Amino acid sequence: MSIVLSGLTKRFAGHIVVNHVSLEVNDGEFFVLLGGSGAGKSTVLRMIAGLSEPDAGRIELNGRDVTYLPPQERNTGFVFQNYSIFRHMTAAENIEFGLRIRRAPAADRRRRSDELLELVGLAGLGNRYPHQLSGGQQQRVAIARALAQDPAVFLLDEPFGALDVKIRAQLRQSLKEIQHRLGVTTIQVTHDQEEAFELADRIGIVERGTLIEVGTAEDLYHRPRSEFAATFIGGGNVLVGRAEAGHIRLGGATLPFRPDSPAHDEGAPVRVLFRPETVRLKRERFARGGPTHTLAQGLVRDRLFAGPVQRIRLDVDGLQGVRPITPPPAYGQRTTQIESIQPSDAPGELFAPGQALWIGVESYHILEPTGLKLLVCCDETPGGEAVSEFGGRLAQAAGGPATLLSVVGASEAVAQARDRLEEMRRRYSPQQPMVHTRVRQGQSSAEILIEAQEGSFEVAILGRRSGADEQALGATALRLLEQSEVPLLFVTTPRWPLHRMLICTAGGEPGKTSILMGGRLARRTQADVTVLHIYGSRATLGEIARATRHVQEAQATLEAQGVRCQSRVEGQDDVAASILAEAESGDYDLVVIGAPRPQERHRGRRGELVFRIVESTARPVLIVPVVS
Amino acid sequence: MTPAIRPRRAARASRLPIFLLLAVLLPLLLMPLAAVFIFAGRGGLPAFQQALSNPDAQFAIRFSLLIALGTALVNGVLGTLAAYVLSKYRFRGREALTVIVNLPVAIPTVVVGTSLLLLWGPIGLLGRFLDPLGIQPMFAPLGVLLAHLFVTFPYMLGAVKPVLDELEVTYEEAAYTIGASRWQTFRYVILPALRGGLFSGTLLTFAHSLGEFGATVLVSGNLRLRTQTAPLFIFAQFEAGNIENANAVAAVLATLSFLLFFTLLRITRRERQEGA
Numbered sequence: 001m002s003i004v005l006s007g008l009t010k011r012f013a014g015h016i017v018v019n020h021v022s023l024e025v026n027d028g029e030f031f032v033l034l035g036g037s038g039a040g041k042s043t044v045l046r047m048i049a050g051l052s053e054p055d056a057g058r059i060e061l062n063g064r065d066v067t068y069l070p071p072q073e074r075n076t077g078f079v080f081q082n083y084s085i086f087r088h089m090t091a092a093e094n095i096e097f098g099l100r101i102r103r104a105p106a107a108d109r110r111r112r113s114d115e116l117l118e119l120v121g122l123a124g125l126g127n128r129y130p131h132q133l134s135g136g137q138q139q140r141v142a143i144a145r146a147l148a149q150d151p152a153v154f155l156l157d158e159p160f161g162a163l164d165v166k167i168r169a170q171l172r173q174s175l176k177e178i179q180h181r182l183g184v185t186t187i188q189v190t191h192d193q194e195e196a197f198e199l200a201d202r203i204g205i206v207e208r209g210t211l212i213e214v215g216t217a218e219d220l221y222h223r224p225r226s227e228f229a230a231t232f233i234g235g236g237n238v239l240v241g242r243a244e245a246g247h248i249r250l251g252g253a254t255l256p257f258r259p260d261s262p263a264h265d266e267g268a269p270v271r272v273l274f275r276p277e278t279v280r281l282k283r284e285r286f287a288r289g290g291p292t293h294t295l296a297q298g299l300v301r302d303r304l305f306a307g308p309v310q311r312i313r314l315d316v317d318g319l320q321g322v323r324p325i326t327p328p329p330a331y332g333q334r335t336t337q338i339e340s341i342q343p344s345d346a347p348g349e350l351f352a353p354g355q356a357l358w359i360g361v362e363s364y365h366i367l368e369p370t371g372l373k374l375l376v377c378c379d380e381t382p383g384g385e386a387v388s389e390f391g392g393r394l395a396q397a398a399g400g401p402a403t404l405l406s407v408v409g410a411s412e413a414v415a416q417a418r419d420r421l422e423e424m425r426r427r428y429s430p431q432q433p434m435v436h437t438r439v440r441q442g443q444s445s446a447e448i449l450i451e452a453q454e455g456s457f458e459v460a461i462l463g464r465r466s467g468a469d470e471q472a473l474g475a476t477a478l479r480l481l482e483q484s485e486v487p488l489l490f491v492t493t494p495r496w497p498l499h500r501m502l503i504c505t506a507g508g509e510p511g512k513t514s515i516l517m518g519g520r521l522a523r524r525t526q527a528d529v530t531v532l533h534i535y536g537s538r539a540t541l542g543e544i545a546r547a548t549r550h551v552q553e554a555q556a557t558l559e560a561q562g563v564r565c566q567s568r569v570e571g572q573d574d575v576a577a578s579i580l581a582e583a584e585s586g587d588y589d590l591v592v593i594g595a596p597r598p599q600e601r602h603r604g605r606r607g608e609l610v611f612r613i614v615e616s617t618a619r620p621v622l623i624v625p626v627v628s
Numbered sequence: 629m630t631p632a633i634r635p636r637r638a639a640r641a642s643r644l645p646i647f648l649l650l651a652v653l654l655p656l657l658l659m660p661l662a663a664v665f666i667f668a669g670r671g672g673l674p675a676f677q678q679a680l681s682n683p684d685a686q687f688a689i690r691f692s693l694l695i696a697l698g699t700a701l702v703n704g705v706l707g708t709l710a711a712y713v714l715s716k717y718r719f720r721g722r723e724a725l726t727v728i729v730n731l732p733v734a735i736p737t738v739v740v741g742t743s744l745l746l747l748w749g750p751i752g753l754l755g756r757f758l759d760p761l762g763i764q765p766m767f768a769p770l771g772v773l774l775a776h777l778f779v780t781f782p783y784m785l786g787a788v789k790p791v792l793d794e795l796e797v798t799y800e801e802a803a804y805t806i807g808a809s810r811w812q813t814f815r816y817v818i819l820p821a822l823r824g825g826l827f828s829g830t831l832l833t834f835a836h837s838l839g840e841f842g843a844t845v846l847v848s849g850n851l852r853l854r855t856q857t858a859p860l861f862i863f864a865q866f867e868a869g870n871i872e873n874a875n876a877v878a879a880v881l882a883t884l885s886f887l888l889f890f891t892l893l894r895i896t897r898r899e900r901q902e903g904a
Contacts, residue, residue, distance in 0.1 A: 051801050071804040078805040084798040088820040098806040101816070142802075149807065 001063070002027045002185035003048065003153055008057035010043050010209075018043050019209040020057070025153075025202075028183040030176070032196040035206035036232075041189045044206070045155050048187065049076045062152050077146030077184075081158040083138040085130050091117065091141045092126030098149045116144035119178060136167040143175065147182065154179070156188040160195065172198055193233055197221075205229050221275075225262075225368040230273045231326045237276065237338050238325040238367070240269045240456070248272060248366070251319030253295050261366040265523065265561060267516030269458070271325065271367040279340035280360040281312065281351070292360035298338055300355040305344065312340045312351045314359060323456055371400025372520060375457040375486070377448055377476070378406050378421065387463035388424050390494035390620070392435065394461070397497075397525045401434040403455060407447045414439050445476035452486045459517075459622070461489045481595055487517055487624040490614055495589040498525040502588040504579050505533045505554065514594040514624040515554045521622070522563045527589065529558055531567040532582055534575045544569070576612040583617055592622045661882065668879035671872055679876035687853050688861035689880060695769070695857060696837035699776040704830045706777075707784020708822070712814075714785075715792040730782045737842025740778050744771065744847050767849035772857065775843040780833045787829030791822050824899030828892050835888045838881065 003025040010018040018040045025031045033041040046052040048059055050071035059067045066074045085094045093100075095113040104112075117126050120140040130138055139159055146154065159175075160168040176199055179186050190196055196203050197217040204214045205228065213220065213229040224230040230238055241250035243264040248255045250272065257264075264270050286292040298314035313327070315335040324336045338359055342351065350357075376391030388404055395402030404425060406417040421437035440447040452460050462477055480488055503518040505511025515531065522529045533551045535543055551567040558565040572578040583591050595610050614621050668676060679685065710729055714722060732740065748755045748765045755766065765771050795818065803813040819826075841859045848855035850864065858881050865874035 049801075049805050051804070071801070072807050072809060074805075075807075076805055078802065080798045080802060082796060082798055084796065084802040086799065086802075086817055086821070088823065097803070097808070097816070101806075101808050101812050145802075145806065 001025070002029070002061065003031075003187065004058075004060040005044070005048070006058045006060075008044065008047060008059065009055050010040075010047060010052065011055050017209050018047070018054070021206075021209075021211045022057075023204060023211060023214065025185055025187060027185055030179050030186045030188070030199055030201045032200035032203045033187060033189045033206055034191070034193060034196040034203050034233075036191055039206045040209035041206040042157050043209075045078075045157050045187060045189050048074075048153065049078045049155055050074050051078075075149065075152045077149065077151035077154045079139070079142050079146050079154075079156040079159045081161045083130075083135070083142045083162075085138055085141050085145065087130050090127050090129055091122060091133065091137075091144075094130075094141055095126075095144045095148050097145065112148060113144075116148055119147075119181075120144045121174060134167075135163050136171055139163065139171060140174070143178070147178075147184070151184065154184045154186040156186070158189055158191070160190075160192075168195075175199065205232060207232070222363075223365055224273065227271060227325060227367055227370075230271075230365075230367055235276050235339060235341075236273050236326055237279070238271055238273050239319070239336070240271050240323040240325060243268050243270050251296060251322045253293065255293050255361070255364060258366065262368045264366075264369050265516075265520050266557060267513065268369055268520060269323075269456075270369070272364050273367060274361045274364040276311070276339040276341040277309075278361060278363045279338060280362060281314075281340055281342065281357045282360065283350070283357060285358050286360040292362045293364075295338070295359045295361055297356055298359050300351050300353050300357060301337070302353055303348070303351045308344055309341045310344050310346065310348075310351065312342060314338045314340065314357065316359065372398035372524065373400050373456070373458045374398060374402040375448075375452055375455060375460040376402060376404050377460065377462050378404055378424065379444075379463060385424075386494045387461060387491050390491050390496060391461045392424070392427075393496050394525070395435060398521070399524065400458075401436070403451075403457070404435065404437045405440065405448065405451055406438075407440050407442065407444045409441070409443075411441055414441060445479045448476050449479050449483055452480060452484050457486055459489055459521075460486045461491060463491055481623065481625060485625045487622055489620060489622045491620045492618045493620075495620060498522075498527040498589045500586060500588045501525075501527040501529045501590045501592065502579075502583055502586060503529055503531050503554075503592040505531065505550065505594065511550070511554070511594050511626075513626055514592050514622075515557060517624045518592040518622070519558045519561050519563055521590070521592075522558070523561050527563075529563050529565045530582075530586060530588070531555055531558070531565065532579070533567075533569045534572050534578055535569065537571050537573050539571060544571070576609050576616075579609075579613055580616055583619055588619060590620050590622060591617065592624060595623045595625045664875065664878050664882050667871070668875040675872055676876050676879075679873045680880070682873060684852050684856070685861060685873060685877050688856050688858045689877060691769070691856065692838055692858040692881075695772055695776055696834045698773055699780055699837040700830045700834040702773075702777055703780055703784050703833050704826065707781065707829060707833070708788050708826065711785050711788040711792050712818075715789050716797075729785055732779055733782045737779055737840065738846065741775060741843035741846025744775055744778065744843065748774065766847055767851065767855060769855060771847040772844055772855055775847045776837045776840055779840055779843050780836045783832040783836060784829040787832060788822055788825040791825040792818075795821055824895055827895050831888050831892045831895075835885055835892075838884065838888075 001024050003023070005021055005023045008018055008021040009016070021044055033044060035041045043052060047054045048061075050066065050069060054067065057067070058065060061074060061076070085091075086097065089097065092110075092113040095116050096109040099109045099112060113126060114123075117123050120143055122137060122140050122144070125133070125137065130141070133141065143159070156175075160171055163171065172195060188199060200217060202214060202216055203220055205212045205220065207228050213224060213226050215224075220229055220233050224233065227238065230236055239250055241248045243266055244254070245266070246257060248257060248270045255272065280286070280292050286294045296316045296319055298316040301313045301315045304311040314337065316338055317335045319336045322336060327337045327339055340359070374391060374395050376388055376395070378388040391402060391404070404421045406421055408414055408417045417439045418437065421439065425435050425437055438451065440451060448460070460480060477488060477490070480486060498521070501518060501522050503514055505514065511533075518529060521527070531551055531554045533547045535547045539547075547569050551569055555565050555567040570578060579591070579593070591613065593610055593613060610623055614623070714726055714729070745766055746752050748758070748771065750756065750759045750764065750766070752766075758765070765774065799817055799821070800813050803817045808816065839859060840857070841863070844857055845860060845863070848857065848860065850856055850860050852861075852864075856864070858877055862874045862878050862881070865871075865877075
């Protein structure tokens with residue numbers, strides 16, 4: 001193994017620039033670090049060369065720990081974006097510089113520089129000064145100079161960034177050949193995806209200092225694991241559907257899971273990627289059982305002729321419950337956009353704007369599921385601290401990304417709120433790298449709602465303000481329940497860890513979503529679940545039988561997910577009272593109830609079952625909106 | 629058919645401003661310089677030669693050249709060091725130090741002379757301890773050198789620091805990765821890149837030292853054959869009414885300055901062409 005990085009970390013002025021990067025590069029491999037500007041990829045390269053010292057971690061080159069060695073003793077060849085060849089030396093003198101300071105005999109130096117000039121395609125130009133060479137030629141000299149000492153590893157930092165497209169392509173070609181011929185282990189840093197694809201044996205994608213994913217170009221293009229890789233590399237459609245009975249539900253369409261697809265919890269969001277060039281378009285529906293799965297019908301929005309291909313964007317209405325990630329939906333847009341690439345000789349009139357076409361997908365890929373995505377709303381009250389602590393713990397257990405959100409009224413308070421959140425983050429989740437903080441300014445309920453919708457969180461955690469008694473649920477909660485489909489977790493007195501969980505599927509309510517959501521939480525927190533269904537005392541035998549069957553199904557589903565579970569049905573008229581009584585007697589740490597549909601919600605708020613339960617217990621309550 | 633519109637001459641700017649500038653510069657700059665040479669040549673070559681063969685005049689020119697050389701060498705090294713430190717290191721007080729090292733440009737030279745006397749003179753802050761030991765830096769060649777070092781310090785810095793600032797750190801880093809030590813990097817990479825700046829800085833220092841008057845007149849005591857520089861000689865001869873003597877040395881000084889100046893011009897021009 002030529003290059004081994006472990007836990008490499010670098011901070012600049014308190015900002016983390018490189019975050020625990022671990023990587024192994026094989027002998028003779030051409031590895032490319034790909035990422036946007038400021039992602040930290042150059043810093044990784046500079047630390048390997050010894051031009052920057054890591055704050056933590058280890059660097060091994062050919063089995064030798066070089067973490068704290070000066071650059072002179074690492075034997076790396078480094079190529080800079082700005083060439084950095086010495087202007088007062090000829091091309092040959094530049095190449096010979098390393099040998100000269102090692103006091104190699106002049107004849108040897110000459111031979112070596114001739115050899116390298118030949119290698120980089122500059123034979124005969126050794127006597128030229130840099131100002132007599134073009135940019136591309138100067139970079140070739142820089143490459144030759146870096147290779148002159150037979151470096152153990154060859155490092156290139158955006159070497160073609162300052163060159164125009166044509167020269168870039170030529171140089172890329174040469175570099176690939178040189179690297180292949182010498183078999184030197186190479187890491188190149190670039191933001192250019194095409195460059196990465198052409199050069200790399202393997203690519204590592206870097207984002208915000210973290211090495212997100214490593215793989216061959218084909219793997220990363222066709223089979224990425226993360227959302228970032230899927231959207232950063234190539235154009236693509238990424239839609240979020242739901243796992244349902246071994247299938248993926250995408251609005252009206254269902255796609256089967258692939259054998260190699262990562263496992264998803266039942267009811268969990270599933271991110272499906274399909275590349276535009278694999279999207280099929282037709283006037284008629286695609287045949288059932290054929291290789292192409294019909295996704296939906298869409299209207300052509302526009303068509304762009306791009307030479308070898310034409311790019312068609314379609315608006316799809318009615319992909320209900322589907323959240324598009326890319327192409328990103330425009331503000332105020334309700335429809336989902338799908339991008340398709342068609343051969344440019346396909347008849348243009350088929351893709352005229354306004355045309356209604358069926359969209360089919362043949363090959364698609366399913367991204368790794370993330371853990372539960374949590375939104376933790378923190379406020380200034382003393383109870384707010386407890387809520388964020390609970391949120392931090394839950395985030396850790398759920399293994400998903402979490403956001404600590406604070407809403408402030410005045411812009412002066414923003415910085416202070418940010419500091420407070422940062423401190424909480426450090427205190428409650430030091431080993432959870434996926435906790436973010438966010439401060440919004442404005443009216444609390446409106447801002448929380450926007451954040452919940454935009455961030456597509458799976459659970460929002462709200463503290464309940466004691467004392468706000470005019471409406472125990474508070475304006476924020478009401479608004480969230482009415483206008484979004486995010487499950488709400490009310491925390492008055494945090495209880496941790498979650499040992500026992502009560503999932504109530506009250507009379508007449510299907511309860512499927514609450515079972516699935518409760519199940520996902522229980523699986524991750526290893527809580528024992530009790531499923532309780534309460535039917536009215538005047539229920540018919542048929543209704544009781546249905547309730548029993550329903551509860552048994554729920555239990556089966558949960559047990560299939562590995563959750564320890566028991567279930568019960570009860571006949572009671574006062575549903576809320578019996579749920580509350582059960583919650584007390586069983587000493588549950590979390591009560592899960594389904595919230596009725598919006599139209600039902602408007603009939604008599606105060607008397608509503610959900611609100612009565614939340615008002616009357618200090619235990620955490622998770623309200624799961626029922627998605628019809 | 630519409631008549632063709634005559635192209636107006638507005639496209640070519642009027643040459644009037646050029647003539648105006650020349651008309652102003654002629655009496656202001658060019659004619660005084662010409663006057664030196666005209667007066668110097670008035671008595672013919674023998675008179676000129678005789679004026680220069682005066683031992684006082686010969687000493688003054690030699691002494692001036694020696695001091696200028698010493699100043700250029702010492703400040704060449706010190707100025708480069710200052711430029712390197714101020715450009716490459718980040719430390720507390722760097723801004724203040726940058727201001728301080730450039731201060732001599734702003735201070736009147738007479739004030740420089742006075743302050744040196746107040747420090748090194750027989751009753752000065754430091755001088756009073758040296759005096760009993762028989763060390764007397766003022767009214768001696770060393771005093772002249774000190775004054776010239778002070779006055780010309782910023783010129784080297786001004787010529788070298790911008791070049792260093794522009795020299796990206798990647799050149800040094802490239803040298804390090806190739807295996808060059810810090811010293812080797814300075815010697816083989818940085819110093820050659822500074823060549824132009826070093827040259828022009830040294831020449832500038834030399835030229836300024838050659839013409840220094842204000843500080844020199846105070847610290848030297850104007851002792852003939854001991855501390856009298858060429859400008860002091862010119863001044864002394866003028867005061868004594870020996871205009872020929874003064875003119876001859878002035879002409880030599882002016883010629884030297886011209887030569888230095890044109891060399892400087894050539895160097896900067898060449899640097900600019902290669903630097904691209």
